[in-house]
Every structure is written in structure tokens, then in C-alpha cells.
Amino acid sequence: MTPVIAVKEVYKSFHTVRAVNGIDLTVHEGQFTALLGPNGAGKTTLVEMIEGIQTPDSGEIRVLGLAWNGNEDRLHRAIGISLQETRFIDRLTVTETLRLFAGFYDLGKTRVYEIMDIVNLGEKADAYTVNLSGGQRQRLALGIALINRPKILLLDEPTTGLDPNARRDIWSILLDLKRHSNTAMVLTTHYMEEAEYLCDYIMIIDRGTVLREGTMDQLLSNDAADKIISFSLEPPHPPRVDIENNSPFPIHWHPGNSRGTITVSSVEADLPVFFDFINKRGLRLKNMECRRRTLDDLFTGMTGRRLDE
Amino acid sequence: MSRPVRLKQFSHLTIAHLKEISRQPAVLFWGIVFPILLAIGLGLAFTRDAETVHNIGVVADGDESPSTLSKLEAQFGKAAAKPNREFRIRGPEMIELAIADEKLGDILYLFEPGSWEASITGLKQGRISMIMTFTDNGPVYHFDPQNPAAQLAWLRLSLLAEGESGSLKGPETDAYTEGEVSPLELPGTRYIDFLVPGLVSMTIMMSCMWGISYGMIDKRSRKLLRRMVATPMVRSHFLAALMVVRIFINTVESALLVFFAWLIFDISIQGSPWALIIVFLAGNIAFCGIAVFTSSRTANTEVGNGVINAVVMPMTLLSGVFFSYHNFPEWSIVIIEKLPLTLLVDGIRGVFTEGAGLAQTAPAALGLFLIGTVFFAAGLKIFKWH
Numbered sequence: 001m002t003p004v005i006a007v008k009e010v011y012k013s014f015h016t017v018r019a020v021n022g023i024d025l026t027v028h029e030g031q032f033t034a035l036l037g038p039n040g041a042g043k044t045t046l047v048e049m050i051e052g053i054q055t056p057d058s059g060e061i062r063v064l065g066l067a068w069n070g071n072e073d074r075l076h077r078a079i080g081i082s083l084q085e086t087r088f089i090d091r092l093t094v095t096e097t098l099r100l101f102a103g104f105y106d107l108g109k110t111r112v113y114e115i116m117d118i119v120n121l122g123e124k125a126d127a128y129t130v131n132l133s134g135g136q137r138q139r140l141a142l143g144i145a146l147i148n149r150p151k152i153l154l155l156d157e158p159t160t161g162l163d164p165n166a167r168r169d170i171w172s173i174l175l176d177l178k179r180h181s182n183t184a185m186v187l188t189t190h191y192m193e194e195a196e197y198l199c200d201y202i203m204i205i206d207r208g209t210v211l212r213e214g215t216m217d218q219l220l221s222n223d224a225a226d227k228i229i230s231f232s233l234e235p236p237h238p239p240r241v242d243i244e245n246n247s248p249f250p251i252h253w254h255p256g257n258s259r260g261t262i263t264v265s266s267v268e269a270d271l272p273v274f275f276d277f278i279n280k281r282g283l284r285l286k287n288m289e290c291r292r293r294t295l296d297d298l299f300t301g302m303t304g305r306r307l308d309e
Numbered sequence: 310m311s312r313p314v315r316l317k318q319f320s321h322l323t324i325a326h327l328k329e330i331s332r333q334p335a336v337l338f339w340g341i342v343f344p345i346l347l348a349i350g351l352g353l354a355f356t357r358d359a360e361t362v363h364n365i366g367v368v369a370d371g372d373e374s375p376s377t378l379s380k381l382e383a384q385f386g387k388a389a390a391k392p393n394r395e396f397r398i399r400g401p402e403m404i405e406l407a408i409a410d411e412k413l414g415d416i417l418y419l420f421e422p423g424s425w426e427a428s429i430t431g432l433k434q435g436r437i438s439m440i441m442t443f444t445d446n447g448p449v450y451h452f453d454p455q456n457p458a459a460q461l462a463w464l465r466l467s468l469l470a471e472g473e474s475g476s477l478k479g480p481e482t483d484a485y486t487e488g489e490v491s492p493l494e495l496p497g498t499r500y501i502d503f504l505v506p507g508l509v510s511m512t513i514m515m516s517c518m519w520g521i522s523y524g525m526i527d528k529r530s531r532k533l534l535r536r537m538v539a540t541p542m543v544r545s546h547f548l549a550a551l552m553v554v555r556i557f558i559n560t561v562e563s564a565l566l567v568f569f570a571w572l573i574f575d576i577s578i579q580g581s582p583w584a585l586i587i588v589f590l591a592g593n594i595a596f597c598g599i600a601v602f603t604s605s606r607t608a609n610t611e612v613g614n615g616v617i618n619a620v621v622m623p624m625t626l627l628s629g630v631f632f633s634y635h636n637f638p639e640w641s642i643v644i645i646e647k648l649p650l651t652l653l654v655d656g657i658r659g660v661f662t663e664g665a666g667l668a669q670t671a672p673a674a675l676g677l678f679l680i681g682t683v684f685f686a687a688g689l690k691i692f693k694w695h
Binding site: 051052053054073076077079081083084085086087088089090091092096099100101103104105106128144148 | 315317318320321322325328329332333528531532533535536537539540541542695
């Protein structure tokens with residue numbers, strides 16, 4: 001089966017900064033892919049090259065088997081995009097804005113009303129776009145991206161800056177789309193929950209390269225040690241030597257938030273050993289949690305930084 | 310990249326842009342109402358009054374009006390003895406002498422009796438332009454020779470005083486005949502007649518430059534241009550819609566401006582309306598083209614501000630909108646005449662005041678059309694959509 005998006009060995013630099021440093025990406029029909037990484041990782045540059053907004057310095061990008069050059073009209077009709085923070089014409093209403101964009105695809109009013117229904121903006125049909133909340137504006141941007149029933153949806157940080165409820169609204173629209181259509185989606189985000197909740201396939205990107213990629217299970221079960229014990233102590237700042245020396249496990253102590261983390265393969269087997277170690281050192285646990293390792297832990301393990309930094 | 314014309318896209322773009330503009334009351338005020346107010350204000354300020362008023366301080370023996378009156382009567386009595394002329398005491402501190410003149414306009418002399426000090430204060434404040442004192446040899450006129458209004462008052466008063474002797478010839482002497490003074494009463498010679506074509510032209514320039522350039526830079530900075538070109542929108546349709554809306558707005562603005570100038574000042578179009586329409590459209594095309602070129606790269610509204618000002622300010626000052634550019638040095642006039650705004654002002658003014666027709670305005674219209682086309686093509690070539 002021909003992939004809907006095929007990116008091969010793509011490089012892109014701005015002045016002296018290498019934004020994308022040899023990335024490969026393949027997306028199949030109906031597949032939801034997340035490009036997960038912190039700010040400045042190169043996600044937006046990569047997605048804009050797929051959108052045809054930027055051209056790569058080298059490498060090849062094919063969308064629906066076609067190169068951008070010479071196929072602009074056809075490809076624009078097949079993709080739907082939402083840019084980071086688009087602001088529309090202030091004094092056009094939601095309906096008028098949708099009608100304007102529908103006009104670009106030779107679509108009429110019926111589709112405009114369908115979209116308002118899909119993105120749940122019916123109540124705001126006659127509101128000027130300048131008066132919409134951040135969440136409503138992002139839903140409008142998503143509605144515009146969906147107006148032409150795209151085969152490929154490219155969303156650049158669609159929920160950045162939104163409150164949890166507004167984020168959930170966007171997610172539920174996208175999950176509905178996944179259930180009822182064969183549209184493929186590429187989404188950039190620095191929220192691991194978003195990638196985990198919406199996407200089948202996740203690429204973790206940092207400094208223009210792919211650190212790791214795969215399904216959620218593949219990413220988190222590469223190593224046997226996939227559980228995390230996270231704890232804090234009383235008093236909160238014990239001498240570092242007391243914690244880290246001769247510990248049965250490698251302990252990562254984060255002085256910033258006064259918390260330690262241990263990565264273990266079995267909570268049942270390793271937790272008693274941990275308690276024993278704490279007692280013998282005369283330390284007192286203030287707070288402790290055991291959880292499955294997350295994408296953020298994975299990213300921190302590889303880079304020493306957090307995704308949302 | 311040539312694409313077929315898509316009427317639906319074009320009409321959606323045009324309607325959207327028209328709504329965008331018409332829903333901003335401030336835009337309508339500054340675009341339409343303000344030029345009209347400017348024309349009315351400047352027209353009233355610089356158009357000749359029906360009556361010229363000369364304010365003159367008079368220092369006589371006593372400060373009271375009656376004693377001053379007798380001095381004035383002694384001086385100007387013969388001139389005031391004609392029909393409909395007389396010295397009138399207007400209030401306790403003012404004596405007036407009105408002289409009707411159908412050709413040069415009525416003249417009203419307002420004499421204000423007072424002490425030397427009080428008169429000097431009035432002169433400093435600009436309330437009066439001249440002081441008269443009386444000696445045994447007759448009146449002495451005190452005024453700043455650099456002040457044309459004072460000079461005129463002096464000349465007129467001298468003529469009044471010596472009118473009967475015939476030593477000076479002028480409108481108030483008996484030697485004044487129909488042939489010696491021929492006041493200009495031809496249409497198109499007033500300042501308002503000069504001003505309105507200039508204002509129409511300037512409005513076109515400002516409206517295109519700020520409306521199109523600023524709108525485009527703003528849309529670029531909002532990433533709206535980037536979003537729109539990621540659809541099958543035909544790019545030239547987008548620009549064409551902006552231009553069509555702008556030309557429509559400029560037509561309404563100019564028509565209203567001319568209408569009000571006609572209503573209040575009775576200005577008229579002496580030349581061919583077709584010539585006016587053609588040069589008007591060519592001017593719109595020129596400035597739409599320049600606007601597209603000006604806004605072709607930047608996404609920063611402050612940079613845009615500077616660039617637009619750099620284009621419009623010199624032309625506003627040099628191109629003869631408010632005053633003639635023929636007072637500039639000879640060498641500069643050759644350049645000024647080629648500026649787009651000068652071409653437009655001269656073209657429109659030619660039709661309004663000099664009765665120009667198609668033949669006379671054709672070079673200006675052609676020049677403007679070429680300027681517009683070249684700048685539009687260049688702008689489109691380097692246009693930054695992303």
C-alpha cells in the first residue's frame with residue numbers, strides 16, 4: 001500500500017541552525033501520527049515542509065505519491081491544515097469565514113453547516129472571529145482544516161495554550177474523525193497525553209532528529225525496566241551522598257523539586273528492597289508513587305530535559 | 310502558474326474584504342468623512358470672504374468715539390459722502406465704515422479708538438493690523454511693512470483720503486473706470502478649486518497605500534496569508550479582490566468629496582468626465598500596484614508603517630496637493646512632475662479647472678497605468694505569502 005506521506009532523508013537549515021536533520025517519516029491511510037518534542041525541536045519545520053509551505057534543502061517529500069512542485073492545486077485539495085495560532089479576519093463571522101474557505105474548494109453552504117456541527121460552533125455562527133475564545137478559535141481552525149474532507153490532516157500544535165476542557169473538545173472531534181473516516185493525520189505537540197490519547201504512532205523529535213519512534217507499547221516496552229518509583233523525603237534536602245551512595249538502584253535525584261526517581265522492572269519485587277534501603281539509611285519517606293513509565297520519562301532519560309521545557 | 314478565473318472564489322474574497330472594511334466605523338470615518346471635513350475646513354479658510362475686514366487702531370486726542378469720529382470724518386469725509394457710505398458708531402469702542410464694491414468685494418474698515426499703548430497691545434495680539442495717529446500735517450499710518458494685510462489697508466485708506474485729489478488712481482478714486490480693474494471671477498481660480506482635485510488624488514494614494522499595504526502586512530503577520538495559500542485559492546484573485554474593493558471605496562470617497570465641495574463651494578468640472586474617469590482609474594491602478602509592491606515582503610506592521618510613510622510623505626509634500634510645486638527649484642520640478650501623485654493631481658486638476666479632455670490627460674493616464682502595472686508585476690514576483 002502506497003503511504004499517503006513519504007518523507008525521506010529531509011534536511012532543512014535556517015542560517016546556521018539546522019532545524020531538521022535527516023528525518024524519515026511514513027504515514028499510511030487512516031493512521032494518526034504524532035510528532036512529539038519540546039519547543040524548537042523542528043516539528044513545525046517538518047510539518048510545514050509536508051504542507052508545501054517550506055521546501056527542504058535536501059531529501060524527498062511525497063504526498064499521495066506526488067511531489068509538491070507542479071501538483072500544488074491537486075495537493076491543496078487533498079490536505080487540510082491548521083497552523084500554529086492562525087488569527088482570522090477579525091470582523092468576519094464564523095459562518096462567513098467558513099464560507100470564504102469553502103469557496104476556495106467550490107463548496108457551498110451545506111458543507112459550512114456540516115462543519116459548524118462537527119466542530120460544535122453552531123451557537124457562535126454569527127459571532128465575529130475576534131470575539132471567540134482560544135478554544136473556539138482553534139475549533140474554527142480545525143473546522144477549516146476539515147472543510148474539504150481532506151485525505152490528510154496536518155495539525156501544528158492544535159491545543160497549545162488551551163485549558164484542559166478546550167483540549168478535550170478538540171480531542172473528541174479528532175477521535176470522531178478517526179472513527180468515521182479514513183483520513184490520515186500528522187499532529188505536532190509537546191503534550192505527551194495528546195500523543196498518547198490520539199495517535200497510533202509517535203515520533204519523539206529533538207534538535208531536528210528522531211530520538212525514538214513506534215507505537216506507545218513499542219516505545220515504552222523497549223526496556224525491561226518500565227516502572228517508575230518517584231518519592232520525596234522528610235527532611236526534604238538530605239545529604240546527596242546518603243541517597244545515592246551504595247543504593248541498590250540507580251537513583252536520579254532532582255534537587256529542583258526535591259524528588260528522586262528509580263526505574264525498576266517489577267514493583268512487587270523491588271519495592272521492599274527500596275523500603276529496606278530507606279530504613280537502613282535512617283531516611284523517612286514523605287510521599288511516594290509507583291507508575292508506569294511515561295513518554296516524558298523516556299524523553300528525560302534520553303535528553304536530561306523535559307518535554308514541556 | 311496560470312489558472313482559470315474562478316468567479317466563486319473571487320466573489321467570496323471580494324465580499325469578505327468589503328465586509329471586513331465596512332464593519333470598521335473608524336475606517337469609514339477617516340476614509341470618507343475626514344477628507345470632506347478637510348476640504349471644507351481648508352476651503353473656508355483660504356477662500357476669499359465676501360467682505361474684507363481691516364481692523365485699525367486710532368489714537369486721537371481723546372479716547373472717546375465721538376472725538377475720534379470727527380477726526381476720521383475730516384480725513385475721509387468726502388469718500389464717505391457717497392451713497393450707502395457713512396461712518397457709524399458701533400458700540401462704545403468701534404467706528405465702522407463699510408464700502409460696497411461688487412467687483413473686488415465689500416470692504417469694512419473697523420476703527421478702534423484708544424491710547425497708543427492699548428493700540429500697540431492690539432497690534433501685538435494681531436487684533437488690529439495698523440495704528441493711525443493724527444498730526445497737523447495729516448494722518449500717520451503705523452504698521453509692519455512686512456504685513457501684506459496692513460499694506461493693503463494702508464493703500465486703501467490712502468486712496469480714500471486722497472481720493473478727491475486724484476493723485477492716486479484706484480478703485481476708490483473718481484478715475485476708477487471699468488477698464489482699469491478687471492477682477493478675476495472665472496470659475497476654477499479659487500483655492501478650493503485648486504484644493505479639491507489635490508485632495509481627491511491624495512485620498513486615492515492614502516487609501517490604496519494604507520488600505521492595501523497595511524491590510525496585507527497585517528494578514529501576513531497573522532499568518533492568514535499563509536493559511537489562505539494552503540488552499541486552492543488563486544493568488545491573483547486575492548490581490549484582485551483587494552484592488553476591486555479599494556477602487557470601489559475610492560470612487561465613493563471621491564464622489565462624496567466632490568459632491569460636498571459642489572454643495573458648499575459650487576466647484577465644477579470644466580473638462581471631459583471621461584478623461585476624469587480614465588485618469589482616476591489609472592491613478593487607482595498606479596497606487597494599488599505601488600501598494601502591492603510596498604507590502605510584498607514584510608510581516609512587521611511597524612516596518613510597514615515606515616515604508617508606507619516613506620512613500621506617501623514626500624509625495625504629499627511635493628506633488629502639489631495643497632500648494633503649487635512650481636515654487637520649488639527649477640531642477641527639482643522635472644523630477645516632481647514624474648511622481649505618480651503629481652501625474653494624478655495634474656491630471657485630475659486639469660480636468661477640473663483647465664477644462665482638459667482625453668487628449669490632454671492621456672499622457673498622465675498612460676504613465677500612471679504603466680507605473681501601476683510595473684509595480685504590481687514586480688510586487689507579485691517577490692511577494693512573500695508565507
